[in-house]
Amino acid sequence: MSVTVATPTFEHHDLALGIGEVRPRISWTITAEPGWTQRAYEIETRRAGIAHESGRIESSEQILVPWADDDLDSRAAATVRVRVWGQDDAVSDWSSPSEVEIGLLHAEDWTAVGIGAGWHEDTEKDNPPPLLRGLFEVDGPVASARLYVTAHGLAEVEINGRRAGDQALLPGWTVYQSRLRVITIDVTELLVDGANAWGAWMGDGWYRGRFGFYEGGTRNLYGDRLGLLAQLEITYADGRRQTVGTDATWRAALGPITLGSLYDGERFDARRHDPAWSTAAYDASGWAPVAMVEFDLATFTTPDGPPVRCTEELRPKTVTALSGGRMLLDFGQNLVGRLRVTVKGEAGHVVRLLHAEVLQDGELYRRPLRGAAAIDEYTLAGLPDGEVWEPRLTIHGFRYVEVDGWEGRAIEDAVVARVYHSDMRRTGWFETSNPLVNRLHDNIVASMRGNFVDVPTDCPQRDERLGWTGDLQVFAPTASFLYDTSGFLASWLKDLEAEQLPDGTVPWYVPVIPGGDMWTPIRPGAVWGDVAVLTPWVLWSRYADKNVLARQYESARRWVDLVERLSGGAHLWNSGFQLGDWLDPAAPPDDPADAKTDRYLVATAYAAWSARHLAQIAEVLGRAGDAEHYAGLAGEIRRAFVEEYVNADGTLTSDAVTAYSLAIAFGLMPDHMVARAGHRLAALVAESGFTIATGFAGVNVVSDALSMTGHTDIAYGLLLEEECPSWLYAVKMGATTIWERWDSMLPDGSINPGEMTSFNHYALGSVADWMHRRVAGIEALEPGYRVVRFRPEPGGGLTWASARHLSPYGEISISWTHEQAVLTVELVVPIGVTGIVYLPGTEPVTIGAGTHRLHAELEETR
Incomplete structure (x- = not known):
């Protein structure tokens, strides 16, 4: 077999178009005979037809190796290829070339100005979103064209009647006051010679739409005016360049969308829709002038990870007729996305789509949605050949859809559910001889997909959908096996640091929105705040990217320093508000924090664990003094933990599964007591009939704690138990995603009466990390799986x-x-x-x- 170098990649981008790294690091994989090892490499960079070769570089590194040419700048493009030498000093062929292109990096790159609708809106209610439209001329054959676009709100751009790109919910959700993404789209094929038109569907999105779980949600989180900023740069075949952008010549009008809400859904009146609105032939003389909208160019950033896209389509598994002419569709899978329907009927007829995750008594059960209506409505235009429609400005979490007002062809052939999530590359698979375990793993994958929608949300269906930090912290190891989360989570960690308070407090959820007295003002809490330390470490261990540790180091340090101050000289974090082992199955439905394990034991255990990891991060970064300091701090907290919570006989003051799991997995037990603690943990699990007895704080460590102390058989018993509460209980009850509560659905098929009852929450699926490492047996010992x-x-x-x-x-x-x-x-x-x-x-x-x-x-x- 000859040595083959795969097409190289840049940083963590699957498509390196419009990136922001001016010296993008390069990675490649190699196919060769067993025993072959890389001795050296060479990188060729070609820019504007001129090649630059790095020369032979003696190194076995092939992951995130340094850029080997001058810095790139805004709009700069290059192709890169790589060749390698083996220990026999024979050189491979060059790899196929890979393309990289930089986005707009500087304020002076922009000539376009922000625009929005010019009319007055009532900012205390939902407003129909506007359409925005402009014209430009193309003069000659086009070599390339790039659209640079961002928005206050959501924007979906069309050029000459065709959609620009396939991204959904553009530009995504970041902490807008600190970071607003600019998306780059190749639109070369959309331009025509002569007159051209372009425009954007606008939507409230996270920017100003009603969002949040407190008192019906909050409007105008970031501003009360929608805005579009778009710049189109055309390079002609003869080398000329032309730039056009949003400006005062654009026009605005109300379009066919009368409601566009992430929670409540979309209403579309097709009688008001002319598909030619974004073409040059359309008569926009009745449209109104636009108003100028100010954008803070200093906040502009390029994407770190992939956009939200449709990644799958599902047809209904069953169709059931209900009373009153309604139809119930079951897609066989709890998913996140929206429907595309093909309908035919008279003008003015309305089709309503109501979404829910579960049924009760054969009907949609929508109480768990709380304040999210999750209803889409389409008013037909009456076209003789039928009409095809999919919402643009909303997504829903659902398995079931009730369709009211259906007319025309058989519904099972006319409706498809389109699945949306951040389009991360799938990287992990797992399977066993046990079908129930396989279904559990499938459910974990499905919950991750449904909740990795630009930020790692807790749930995708109700009036919440927030980036809860604790949920992600326990799930990050699982997530980073299943998908390439490197860019996605690196971006979210930047937002976390942006929202972190000066004293080091990490919010419960990122981005931050109002949450009432319990959740805002922001206050520190263990498990959740520890994401600032532990998740960068996960990314380092899985992707070998030291940059993420360096970038997040101050954020991590400030968190650990805060916890040290709160713990005082005793090194016990035993005061203040804590969620502890959230959603312990023994906790009452109305008090999910009332767990068996002392919440301050949980807090102190996590304080030691984060201090230990911060010491390791400091060591990787060459900060020897910090490494010594935080290692010493971790030791002091461990000693305090033992004195406060460990009894002389090796039991704990909280004689509970989560307490033992944390103490063992985090290395907090004295060496001579570890075995005794493991025996007690195993006994507690067995005494419970192998049903689960942990909430969010213990679910990701209980199986490992059992395995670490020689009780893998008990860990298997826990995994394979089918009675409530257990992982397989939900599977046996028909779950296709992971539930928020172990008993979100009760054994009689009724729904848990608790206010928080989601059927798509990934946190309890963090057991998959143990399944990958212990059941199958794959574990990274050195960063990047070296x-x-x-x-x-x-x-x-x-x-x-x-x-x-x-x-x-x-x-x-x-x-x-x-x-x-x-x-x-x-x-x-x-x-x-x-x-x-x-x-x-x-x-x-x-x-x-x-x-x-x-x-x-x-x-x-x-």
Whole structure:
């Protein structure tokens, strides 16, 4: 096999168009014979037809290697290719070239000005969103054209009647007062010679729409006027350049959308819609002048991760006729997105689409939506050949849709659910011989997709959908196995730092919105605030990007320093408001924080864990003094924890599953007491009949704590239990996503009466990280999986399991079977990665790139 270098990538971008890194780091994967290793590389950068070669660089690095040319600047484009040398000093062919292009980086790059509707609006209610429209001329053959666009609110741009790009909910949700994304779209193919028109559908979105769970939500979170800023830059075949942008010549009008709300849905009156509105032939003489809208160019930033897109389409699994001519559609999967319908009927006829996650007594059960109406309405234009419609300005969380007013063709052939989420690259898969476990894992994947919609939300359906920091903190390791979250979470962490208070307090959710006395003003809380330290560490361990540690270091340090001050000289964080082990199944529905585990034990345990990780971050960054200081602090907190919460017999003052799980997993027990703590944890789990007894603070560590203390069999019992509360209880009840509560649906099929009852919350799915590492047996030992540990731990009656992960170096996979007391393991290791294999009863084996097959005799046969 010859050595092949894959097309290189830049930073964490799948498509490096309109990025902001002027010296983008480069990564590549390699295909070669087993045993081949990289000795050196060379990078060729071609800009404006001129090639620059780095020359041979002696290095085995292939992930995020430094840019090897002069800095790029606004609009600059380059193609890059790579070749490598092996230990035999033979050189590979050049890789295929990869393209990178920078967006607009400076305020002086902009000649366009912000615009919006010129008429008066009542800012205390929903207003029909405007259409904005402009004209320009194209004079000659076009070589390329770039649209740079951002908005106060949402914008979907059309040029000559065709949509520009495929991004949804543009420009996404960031802390707008600090960071407003500018999106770059290649629109070369949309232009025509001569007269051209362009325009934008506008929407309230997060910017000014009703949003939030407190007192019906808050309007005008960031401003009360919608605005569009768009600049089109055309490069002609003869080298000329032309720039046009939003300006005072644009016109505005009310369009067919009479309501566009993320919570309440979209209303579209097709009688008011002319599809030619964004073409040059359309007569816009009746449109009104636009008004100028000011944008703060200093807040402009480029995207770090992928946009929200439609990634899948689902047809109804069943259609049920209801009373009054209504139709009930079941898509067989709880999802996030919206419907596309093909309808035919008389002008003025209205079709209503009502969304919900669950049924009760055969009807939609919409109480869990709380204040989110989640209703879309389409008023037909009466076109003789039928009409196709999909909302633009809303998304919903749903499995079921009630359709009222349907006319025309068979509904099962005329409706499709379109799934939307941030279009991250899938990187992780897992499967076993147990179908229920596989369904559980599928549910975890589905919940992640539904809640990774520009920010990592808690739930996608009700009047909330916020970036809860604790939820993400416990789920980040799982998320970063399943998908490439590097850019997505790096962006959100920037927003977290922007919202962090000067004293170090991390908000409960990011971006911050009003939440009443309980959630705002912002106050510190363990588990949630620790995301500032622990999630950057996850990104470092999974993607080997030291930059994210450097960028987030001050944010992490300020959090740990704050907790140290709050803990005082005793190093016990035992005062103030804490959520503790949120949603412990023993907690009453009206008080989810009333857990079995002392909330201050949870807070102190997390204080030690974050201090320990901050010391490790400081060490990676070469901050020796800080590393020593925070390692010492972690030791002091550990000693205080032992004195306060550990009894002389190795039990804890909180004799509860989460307490033992945290103490063991976080390394807080004295060495001679770890085994006793593990036995007590195992006993508590067994005494409960293997039902779960943890909330958000313990769910991601309980299985590991059991495995760490030799009780993997008990961890399997916990995983495979089917009675409520348990992971498989929800599966047996028909769940297709992870629930917020262990008993969001009660055994009799009724819905939990608690106010917070979501059927799509990923936090309790954080057990998948243990499944990947312990059941299948893939774990990163060095950042970016440069060294990977293969350590399958068969149990639970499983006869086989497999997992694969697309690491920065390429695909890593494991597949094991357990037959007649013999464990057979097949492994795949990519170039650049070293594997260490731990099989029962054998010494560790180090393996290199290639495919490997190993066997081990299981203990019970000896």
